[in-house]
Each structure stands twice: as structure tokens, then as C-alpha cells.
Amino acid sequence: TEYHLGLLKAKLAKYRAQLLEPSKSPAAKGEGFDVMKSGDARVALIGFPSVGKSTFLSLMTSTASEAASYEFTTLTCIPGVIEYKGANIQLLDLPGIIEGAAQGKGRGRQVIAVARTADVVIMMLDATKGEVQRALLEKELESVGIRLNKSKPNIYFKPKKGGGISFNSTVTLTQCSEKLVQLILHEYKIFNAEVLFREDCSPDEFIDVIVGNRVYMPCLYVYNKIDQISMEEVDRLARRPHSVVISCGMKLNLDYLLEKLWEYLALTCIYTKKRGQRPDFTDAIILRKGASVEHVCHRIHRSLASQFKYALVWGTSTKYSPQRVGLTHMMEHEDVIQIVKK
Numbered sequence: 210t211e212y213h214l215g216l217l218k219a220k221l222a223k224y225r226a227q228l229l230e231p232s233k234s235p236a237a238k239g240e241g242f243d244v245m246k247s248g249d250a251r252v253a254l255i256g257f258p259s260v261g262k263s264t265f266l267s268l269m270t271s272t273a274s275e276a277a278s279y280e281f282t283t284l285t286c287i288p289g290v291i292e293y294k295g296a297n298i299q300l301l302d303l304p305g306i307i308e309g310a311a312q313g314k315g316r317g318r319q320v321i322a323v324a325r326t327a328d329v330v331i332m333m334l335d336a337t338k339g340e341v342q343r344a345l346l347e348k349e350l351e352s353v354g355i356r357l358n359k360s361k362p363n364i365y366f367k368p369k370k371g372g373g374i375s376f377n378s379t380v381t382l383t384q385c386s387e388k389l390v391q392l393i394l395h396e397y398k399i400f401n402a403e404v405l406f407r408e409d410c411s412p413d414e415f416i417d418v419i420v421g422n423r424v425y426m427p428c429l430y431v432y433n434k435i436d437q438i439s440m441e442e443v444d445r446l447a448r449r450p451h452s453v454v455i456s457c458g459m460k461l462n463l464d465y466l467l468e469k470l471w472e473y474l475a476l477t478c479i480y481t482k483k484r485g486q487r488p489d490f491t492d493a494i495i496l497r498k499g500a501s502v503e504h505v506c507h508r509i510h511r512s513l514a515s516q517f518k519y520a521l522v523w524g525t526s527t528k529y530s531p532q533r534v535g536l537t538h539m540m541e542h543e544d545v546i547q548i549v550k551k
């Protein structure tokens with residue numbers, strides 16, 4: 210049955226991909242409300258109608274988004290900016306989505322297309338409505354390849370021209386076996402490949418690796434309207450993983466939500482320093498994770514990278530402090546950099 214189940218999962222994933230295919234046709238281009246990316250990071254507000262998404266945007270940013278007691282008040286994507294710790298975080302208010310969104314119900318497809326482009330998703334939930342909404346929305350996002358609060362499975366996978374399937378693992382596998390991996394690969398008409406499990410992954414995770422095109426995204430579950438429920442209930446929700454409880458109506462716990470959001474964004478702050486001077490800790494350069502010295506140069510000045518000779522870096526990204534580095538050196542949070550021009 211284990212093999213049977215794995216195989217069915219592979220089949221299901223394949224058919225689902227085919228089902229969603231038409232959305233990628235040229236006719237459907239322009240989906241996703243076309244809001245310009247701006248600022249240092251992007252956060253999308255996803256949730257059922259009338260959970261308080263627009264109320265939240267109007268509260269946290271200088272943008273006003275119409276809020277009302279009837280469902281589907283918001284019909285398009287409305288961007289605002291949260292200024293926090295020197296960063297500009299773009300917050301996107303979106304229409305409410307319902308079950309079946311991924312199949313194009315309501316504006317679900319466009320909303321989900323925007324969610325894919327975000328750095329963090331805030332899934333806003335009505336604290337008075339129980340847990341059904343959360344599970345339904347998770348399913349919708351899952352079905353279009355968005356993986357919430359999960360990291361990319363640590364599996365090396367490389368299709369080959371010949372030589373059959375070579376299978377190896379560096380850890381004990383409890384959910385997949387060589388035979389199952391082979392069956393799944395055959396289902397995808399892959400007969401030659403190198404597979405190395407570096408983690409005890411499930412068949413679903415393995416399928417994600419074969420299919421590719423998955424988005425691994427941090428998600429905060431935000432329970433709004435806690436002014437309407439009991440303290441016991443608030444306490445229970447607040448203890449759920451990745452969850453924050455708030456009330457937009459009574460402005461409760463919004464500071465804590467910002468702190469959490471900042472943590473989930475995991476942005477990299479870099480401080481610059483001029484020769485012979487102390488670093489400027491008041492004005493950080495804010496970058497996404499995985500930024501290099503070159504990214505820092507571009508942020509300071511358009512032409513700086515072309516005049517770049519070397520840089521001195523102090524911080525956790527280097528072995529010595531300071532260390533002389535080139536353009537490709539990867540920066541880490543709170544590094545200090547001094548750039549030397551030609």
C-alpha cells in the first residue's frame with residue numbers, strides 16, 4: 210500500500226499540474242493585478258472575505274483601503290507601505306478568497322498569483338470563525354505549489370541522458386525507499402537520473418523536487434477580531450505555531466505582529482563605513498537574504514560596482530575582521546562594509 214499511495218500521489222500531482230496549466234497560456238497573461246514591486250520586501254494579505262484585511266492595511270500604512278461589513282468589499286490589489294526599522298515593507302491588500310480559489314473561483318487565481326510574488330504571506334483569519342478557514346486556505350495555496358513555512362527538501366536530483374536511476378541517501382529513510390522513488394520517477398517518465406536524499410523526506414516532498422516550480426514561503430497566521438472571543442480562546446490561538454492574535458478594531462498586539470513580521474522577513478541589514486570613520490549605525494542598507502557585495506554596491510550607487518576595487522567587511526560573514534573581499538562575497542545580517550574604489 211505504501212507504494213500504491215506514493216504512486217497515487219505522483220499521479221495526483223501530475224493531473225493537478227495539468228488542470229492548472231491553462232492559467233499559464235498567453236491569453237491569461239497579466240493575471241495578478243500588476244502591482245509594481247517596491248521597497249525592501251513584499252507582504253501579501255490573504256484571507257476569506259471580511260476578516261479585516263483592509264482595516265489592517267489602513268491601520269498599518271498611510272494608504273486607506275475601503276473596509277465594510279459586507280463581503281468582497283475589496284476587488285483589486287491595494288498596496289501600502291509599512292516603515293519599520295528603516296525598511297520600507299510593501300503590504301498588499303487583496304480581495305478575499307474562498308474555497309476553490311485556485312481553480313479560478315472569484316478572483317482567487319489573481320490573488321494567488323500575487324501571493325507567489327511575496328516574501329511573506331500574512332494569512333488573516335477571523336478569530337470568531339474556527340479553524341476551517343485556515344485549513345481551506347492552506348489547501349488552496351498548497352494546490353498551486355506554494356509551501357508554507359517549509360524549507361526546500363534537501364534532495365539532490367539530476368535527470369541524466371542515460372545510465373538508469375542511481376539512488377543514494379546519507380540518512381536513514383523512513384518514508385521513501387529506492388523502489389518507491391523509482392516508481393514515482395517512472396510515473397514522470399524519468400528513467401535516467403541521479404537521486405541523493407540528504408534528509409528523511411516524504412513522497413510528497415520528493416514529488417515537489419521532481420516537479421520543481423515550488424515556492425517555499427514563510428507565513429504568519431494572524432487571528433484578527435480577538436475583541437470578540439474569550440481570553441481562553443485567545444490564549445489557545447496565540448499558542449498555535451506561526452500564529453499571532455490581534456484586534457484591528459481595538460488596536461491590540463499590533464506591535465508584536467510587526468516584530469514577528471520582521472523576524473519572518475529575515476532581512477539583511479548592512480552598515481557602511483568610510484575609511485578612518487566609525488560605521489554609520491543609523492542608516493542601514495536593507496537587502497533580502499543571499500545578497501552579495503555587488504548588491505550592496507548597486508544600492509549605494511548605480512556605477513559603484515564598475516569602480517569597485519575591493520571591500521573590507523567586519524561581521525559574521527567573514528573569518529577575519531576585517532577581511533578583504535570581492536564583489537561575489539555573500540553578506541550577512543549586521544555586517545559592516547567599507548568599499549574601496551579603483
Ligand SMILES: Nc1nc2c(ncn2[C@@H]2O[C@H](COP(=O)(O)OP(=O)(O)OP(=O)(O)O)[C@@H](O)[C@H]2O)c(=O)[nH]1
Nearest residue numbers: 258259260261262263264277281282283305457458
Ligand atoms: N470586532 C472587530 N471587527 C473588525 C476588526 N477588524 C475589522 N473588523 C470589521 O470587519 C469588517 C470587515 O473588515 P474589512 O477590513 O473590510 O475586511 P476585508 O478582509 O478587507 O474584507 P474583503 O475586502 O471584503 O475581503 C468591517 O466591518 C470591520 O470594521 C476587529 O479587530 N474587531
Ligand SMILES: [K+]
Nearest residue numbers: 259277279282
Ligand atoms: K469586507
Ligand SMILES: [Mg+2]
Nearest residue numbers: 262263282283
Ligand atoms: Mg478588503
